Amino acid sequence: MTDIRDRQADIIVVGGGLVGSAIAYGLTRHAPRVMLLDEGDRAFRATRGNFGLVWVQSKGDGAPHYTHWTRNSQERWTDFAAELKARTGVDTHHENDGGLTLCLSEAEFLDRRALMERHRRDAGNRGFEYKMLRLPELRELVPEAGDSVYGASFTPYDGCANPLFTLRAVHEGFDQLGGIYRPDHAVVAIEHKDGIFRLETRHGTYEAPRVVIAAGNMTPGLARQVGLEIPLNPQRGEILVTERIAPFMRLPTQNMRQTVEGSIIMGDSKEDVGFDTATDTGVISDIAARAVTAFPILRDVPVVRAWAALRVLSPDGLPIYAESQTCPGAFATICHSGVTLAAAHANELGGWLMGADRPEAIAKLGPERFHVS
Ligand SMILES: Cc1cc2nc3c(=O)[nH]c(=O)nc-3n(C[C@H](O)[C@H](O)[C@H](O)COP(=O)(O)OP(=O)(O)OC[C@H]3O[C@@H](n4cnc5c(N)ncnc54)[C@H](O)[C@@H]3O)c2cc1C
Structure with missing residues (x-):
């Protein structure tokens, strides 16, 4: 029989992608029992389909507060990667050479x-x-x-990291810090009563006085149940990966980089196709053609894989950090640059989520800017 304490926490994070996991990892410094409820392989998971840039240039044109927030994270990334490596042995392959x-x-x-x-x-x-x-x-x-x-x-300021190793490192770190991870636990409903949130999954109900919804593209439906409107437009991006070749790209570009293992990753398509994650041969051809224009050396290098994934995008492309007025203790967040912002999410949000003031750096990144509460 499950002990009731196995179902209770000080705070529950919903969504184990890079955003939810980084937040949950950071929360372990602020609360003794942090629980992470995650769906599974069938979920949309931007974290497993992204490009891996830790990127500053071009972030926040007309929104300097976002540039500052991005740079806060970028400046923390080297220590974040070192901390994860020391704690878990997992190398995120972080590079920060520009x-x-x-x-x-x-x-x-x-x-x-x-x-x-x-x-x-x-x-x-x-x-x-x-x-x-x-x-x-x-x-x-x-x-x-x-x-x-x-x-x-x-x-x-720019650089990159392996997003999959980063996710693994954050999950292992969370585990080592006493975090409670529950995979295959899609939250289907959230009830708020007497100051406690009850999160229903097919494995039963979990309870906490605080909840953070960070379920990527599935955030709006859950957030609405705790009084938060999170406007979101998924955007498809397609990526190609080549065979491994000898190192020639000393630095990443905005849409092409060479991994530590030698593969070239390329692509930055921006497609408004709803929740469709199919690849499109026309888009793939365009990505490959542009790559060859930029670096003719790639002309005869075979592409071994292509995939599409959905960006988690607000209407202005900036993150949203929301705190519910009607259900105190409930928060929701979405962001497009979850790799870049992972170090800030792990280091700068925990106090706020456990009751301290909202960090000044995210004061302008609430949902109020879209005239919703
Ligand atoms: C093509 C592409 C390229 C990108 N390139 C970069 C880049 O170079 N640099 C960068 O910083 N960012 C990049 N991004 C963005 C980055 O991938 C995302 O910002 C980040 O992955 C979002 O993470 P997330 O945790 O919010 O969402 P996701 O990774 O989608 O994770 C959501 C999680 O929530 C879980 N979930 C969903 N519903 C429920 C539920 N009901 N109950 C419990 N759990 C649930 C899912 O199982 C999943 O684990 C890119 C994205 C794409 C698509």
Whole structure:
């Protein structure tokens, strides 16, 4: 028979993707009993289909608070990766040597430079370093850049990590810190009564005075049950992976990077197709063609896999961190850049979720900006 304590926690996080797991991992520093209820293989899981950038350049144009939040996380990532490695032995393959966005024409280059200047202006005292590189300078970093590449922007803040190893490390770390993980536990209903949330799953009901809904694209339906409206538009992205080849990409670009093992990962399609996760041969061909334009060395490298996954996207593309007014103790969050923001989620949200003031850094990232509560 299950002990009643096995079903109770100080706080329950719903959703074991990178967002929910990173939050749950961080919560172990703030609460003795943290539980993570996760669905299973049939769920939409952006974390298992993403590109693995820890990326700053181009985040938060017109929304400097988001750039700041992204940089908070990026600045914490090196320590976060080291902490996970020391605790679990899992190497996230985090790299933080900077990143490039390639420009294929002078117009793209000028637009990019204007964007970098806006970032610099918005960064104020914090500063924002970047360089615009024309092809000859770019080739000093990546000699294989093709003749059709006009140039690139470079910032030192960008990098990447293996998202699957990161997820594994966070889960193992959570376990070691005493977190309680329940896979195959899709939450189907949430009731709030007498200050306690009761979360119904097919394995029974779980209880806690606090709940965080971080179920990716499934967040809105659950959040509504605790009085939160989370506007969300899934967006499909397709990714290709090549055979392993000798290292040639010293730095990741916004839509192409070489893994530690040697594969090239490429793709950044943005498709508005609802919840359809099928791949599209037209999109795949375009991704491959652009990759070969950027790096002709890839022309004869076989693609071994392609997949599609759904981004968890708010209407303005920025994260949402919400606290319920009608059901105190209930929170919901969605975000597109769950890899990039993992270090901030693990380090900066736990106090708030356990009752402290909301961090100033996320004050403008609530759902109120969409005129919903
Ligand atoms: C193609 C693509 C490329 C991307 N590239 C990058 C990148 O380079 N860098 C970056 O930072 N981000 C990137 N992202 C975004 C990143 O993947 C997401 O922000 C992140 O994975 C979202 O994590 P999540 O935990 O919110 O959602 P998910 O990973 O979708 O996880 C949701 C979890 O909730 C669980 N769940 C769902 N319903 C329930 C329920 N009812 N009860 C219990 N559990 C439930 C599921 O089982 C799942 O484990 C990319 C995304 C895509 C699609």
